Amino acid sequence: RAASGVTIDPGLWSLDNFGEKLVATIHNNKTYQWDPSAADPLNTRATVIATNPTASVMTIVSDRDRHLIHLGTETTIGSVGTQDKMYIRFSDQEDFTDYVPTSTNTAGTMQLDQGTQIIGAIQGKDYTLILTDKAAYIMQYVGPPFTFSIRQIGSGCGSMGPHAAAFANGKVFWMSNSGGFFMFDGTVKSLPCLVEDFVFTTAGNNLGINEDSGGNLVFAGHNSLFTEVSWFYPKSGSSQIDRIVTYNYDDNLWTTGTLARTTWADSNIYSLPFATELSTTALSNYPIINGVTAGATTMYEQETGVNAITKFSTGNVTTAVSSSLSSGDFDLDIEGDGEYFMSVSRFIPDFKILNGTCNITLDLRNFPSVTAASSPLGPFNVSSATTQVNTRARSRSAALKIETTNLDQNWRFGLFRFDSRPDGRR
Numbered sequence: 001r002a003a004s005g006v007t008i009d010p011g012l013w014s015l016d017n018f019g020e021k022l023v024a025t026i027h028n029n030k031t032y033q034w035d036p037s038a039a040d041p042l043n044t045r046a047t048v049i050a051t052n053p054t055a056s057v058m059t060i061v062s063d064r065d066r067h068l069i070h071l072g073t074e075t076t077i078g079s080v081g082t083q084d085k086m087y088i089r090f091s092d093q094e095d096f097t098d099y100v101p102t103s104t105n106t107a108g109t110m111q112l113d114q115g116t117q118i119i120g121a122i123q124g125k126d127y128t129l130i131l132t133d134k135a136a137y138i139m140q141y142v143g144p145p146f147t148f149s150i151r152q153i154g155s156g157c158g159s160m161g162p163h164a165a166a167f168a169n170g171k172v173f174w175m176s177n178s179g180g181f182f183m184f185d186g187t188v189k190s191l192p193c194l195v196e197d198f199v200f201t202t203a204g205n206n207l208g209i210n211e212d213s214g215g216n217l218v219f220a221g222h223n224s225l226f227t228e229v230s231w232f233y234p235k236s237g238s239s240q241i242d243r244i245v246t247y248n249y250d251d252n253l254w255t256t257g258t259l260a261r262t263t264w265a266d267s268n269i270y271s272l273p274f275a276t277e278l279s280t281t282a283l284s285n286y287p288i289i290n291g292v293t294a295g296a297t298t299m300y301e302q303e304t305g306v307n308a309i310t311k312f313s314t315g316n317v318t319t320a321v322s323s324s325l326s327s328g329d330f331d332l333d334i335e336g337d338g339e340y341f342m343s344v345s346r347f348i349p350d351f352k353i354l355n356g357t358c359n360i361t362l363d364l365r366n367f368p369s370v371t372a373a374s375s376p377l378g379p380f381n382v383s384s385a386t387t388q389v390n391t392r393a394r395s396r397s398a399a400l401k402i403e404t405t406n407l408d409q410n411w412r413f414g415l416f417r418f419d420s421r422p423d424g425r426r
Contacts, residue, residue, distance in 0.1 A: 011026060011027070012026070012027035012058075012162055012163075012216060013025065013026055013027070014027075014058035014059055014060065014162065016059065016060055016061040017061065018033075018061050018066070018068060018096055019066075020035075020036055020037065021033050021034065021035050021036075022034040022036070022046070023049070023059060023061065023068060023096065024046060025056055025058055025059040025070075027057060027058065027162065027216075028055055028056070028057060028072075028083070029054070029055060029056075030048050030052070030054050030055075031048070031049050031052045031053070031056065031059055031070070032046040032047060032048055032049065033046060033047060033049050033096075034046040034047075049096060049097060050097060051077065051097045051098070051099065052068075052070070052077070052096070052097070052099070053070050053073040053074045053077050053078070053089060053099070054074065054077075054078055054079075054080055055073065055074055055080045055083040056070040056071060056072060056073040056074070056083075057071050057072030057073070057085055057117070057118050057119075057120075057162070058071050058072070058118075058120065058121065058162055059071070060121050060122075060123060060128060061123075062090070062123075062128060062139075062141060062148075063123055064126065064141055065093055065141040066093055066094050067090045067091050067092075067093055067106065067141075067147070067148075068090065068091040068096035069088060069089075069090045069091075069121075069128065069139075070088065070089045070090070070099075071088055071118045071121055071130065072084070072085035072086065072087065072088075072117060072118040073087055073088070073089050074087075074089075075087055075109075077089075077099060084111075085116070085117035085118055086111060086112045086113070086115065086116070086117060086118060086132065087109065087110075087111055087112075088109060088110040088111070088112065088118075088130075088139075088150075089107075089108075089109045090106075090107060090108055090109075090147070090148065091107055092105040092106055092107045093105070093106045106144065106147045107147075108146075108147050108148070110139075110148070110150055112130070112132060112135075112137060112150075114132060114134050114135035114137075114152055114155060115132030115133045115134035115135050115158060116132075116133055116134070117132060117133055118130060118131070118132050119131050119132060119133055119158060119159040119160075119161065119162060119164075119177075120159045120161065120162040120163060120164065120165060121165075122165040122166070122167055122172055122174075123167065124167055124172055124184075125167075125170060126140065127139065127140045128140075129165065129172050129184060130150075131157075131158060131159035131165065131174060132158055132159075133158040133159070133177060134155060134156065134158045135152055135154060135155045135156075135157065135158065136152070136153050136154040136155075136157050136158075136182075136184065136188055137150055137151065137152050137153065138150065138151055138153050153184065153187070153188050154182070154184075154188030156178055157176050157178065157182045157188055157190075158176060158177045158178060159174055159175070159176065159177065160174070160175040160176060160177045160209075160215045160218050161175075161215040161216050161217065161218040161219070162216065163218065163219035163220065164215070164218045164219065164220055164231065165220055166220035166221060166222045166229050167222070168222040168224070168227075168229050168249065169227070169249055170185065171183050171184060171185040171249070172184045173191070173220065173229045173247065173249070174220065175218055175220065175231050175233075177215060179196065179200040180193065180196055180200075181193050181196075181247065191247065193247075193254055194254055195245060195254045195255075195256050198245075198256055199233075199245050199256065202236045207235040207236065207243060207256075208235065208236050209233045209234065209235065209236065209243075210233075210234045210235060210236050210237065210238055210239070211236075217233065217234055217240075217241055218231055218232065218233045219231070219232055219262075219263070219264070220232075221261075221264025221265075221266065221273075221275070222264075222266045223264075223266060223267075223273055223302075223303070224266055224267060224268075225267055225272075225273070225303055226248070226303075227248055227249055227250040227251075228246050228247065228248050228249075229246070229247050229249065230244050230245065230246040230247075230264070231244065231245050231246075232244050232259065232260075232261050232262070232264070233245070240260070240262075240278065240280065241260055241261065241262055241278075242258060242259075242260045243256070243257070243258060243259070244256065244257045244258070244259040244261070245257075260277045260278075261275040261276065261277055261300075262275075262276050262277060262278045262297070263275060263276045267303075272301050272302060272303050272304055273301075273302040273303060274299060274300065274301060274302065275299070275300045275302050276297045276298065276299050276300065277297065277298045277300065278295065278296075278297050279295065279296050279297070279298070280295050281295075298310075306321065306355070306408060306409065306410040307319065307320060307321060307407055307408065308320070308321050318407065319407075320405060320406050320407045320409070322403070322404065322405045323403065323404050323409075323411075324401060324402065324403035324404075325401070325402045325403075325413075326363075326399060326400070326401045326402075327399050327400045327401070328399060329365060329372075329397040329398065329399050330397065330398060330399070331396060331397040331398075332420065332422060334422055338368075338396050338397055339425065340396075340422040340423070340424065340425055341366075341394060341395065341396050341422070341423045341424050341425065342394070342395065342396070342398070342420045342421065342422060342423060343393070343394045343420060343421055343422075343423035344362065344375075344391050344393040344394070344398065344418050344419065344420045345390065345391060345392065345419045345420070345421075346388050346389060346390045346391055346418075346419045347360075347362075347388070347389055347391060347416055347417060347418045347419065348387070348388050348389075348416065348417040349382050349386055349388075349389065349413075349416060350413060350414035350415050350416055350417070351382075351384065351411055351412065351413050351414065352412045352413065352414050353410060353411055353412040354382075354383065354384045354410075354411045354412075355384075355408060355409060355410040355411070356383075356404065356406060356408055356409035356410070357381050357382060357383045357404075357406075357409070358381075358382055358402055358403065358404045358409065358411055359379040359380065359381055359382075359402075359403050359404070359405075360378070360379060360380045360382050360389070360400065360401070360402055361374050361375075361378050361379040361380075361400075361401040361403070362374065362375040362378055362391060362393050362398050362399075362400065362401075363398065363399040363400075363401060364393055364394070364395035364397075364398050365395055365396065365397050365398070365399075366395055366396050367396065368397075372399060375391055375392070375393035375395075375398075376392065376393075377390070377391060377392055377393075378391070378393075394423055400416065
């Protein structure tokens, strides 16, 4: 049949714990519970929670006081047609089945006004941060008679997607649909980002985000082992996550890369982070598949070893993890940046760790608008025994690229030194 021009939202879920029970809400749909105390929990399906709204953007549990909060939900419970995506409804304390406000319970409702819809929410230290498509709000428990207070804390800082925020180091970080990144540490702040154009635009060589449906797929993950918050997103033209942008909040540094991870769990219950990758063509080998004909997920134990080890019932398969790191362009600052060509006769590599060998490329560029090309003698193969490398490179600007592709390779670089001098202006 002819292709449709309609884009259908993905089946997004919000998951949270209410005590030992799992509460799960499908985007703009019903809310379910799964009880692990059932006689056979792994073969017990989640069930709809009676008396809950039947259409909500998402749900979240207020941890300190144990209320179940429905965001972007129905003004009349059970009537899908009354869903207001700026409307909030919360249950009675300790009872996620009671939503009718009375003088003897703490159930209630709220209405937000900045924006057209609630996009997502995340639990902070003693508050819930709610993000619409235009603004940020703080919702805090204050007790009877009002139960919760809510106040707007920022505007022009809407969220990119339901899972585009992460709580780390006492702060909330999120990717915004306004084309930037924000942080809340008591006040909303815009994060200066040197890779912002690369992430949000597709001009030139930028691999910008797929704005048609990518916002809903974006999710943020916290890697506390390396003080990093990462956002995984699909690049323009892709319908699945295949890119990553990472912010190191200790060093205030940004990196980008290619990494297809569809979920991320930080190292809190386990000593290392866990992540998953979805393949839309592989077949799952789990004994029971409900409603799925194709698609399988691989689970990864992150930040361990230097090779990729895939575990099968028939044995393990080890493959190399390719890696690369590229610097920005550098030049000679004499009478202005890039005014003079520079001649690089050699460089001294500095590796804190180098197991195996790595390739080092000097990417040269004579003018800002041309494509960078490797120096004539490169790439250079470097080992831990290499003291210096002769390059014979000449250009107006250059960039350094370090890469490895083989098994058992591991490296960490220090401060490289270049022997360079001015070499004319032509």
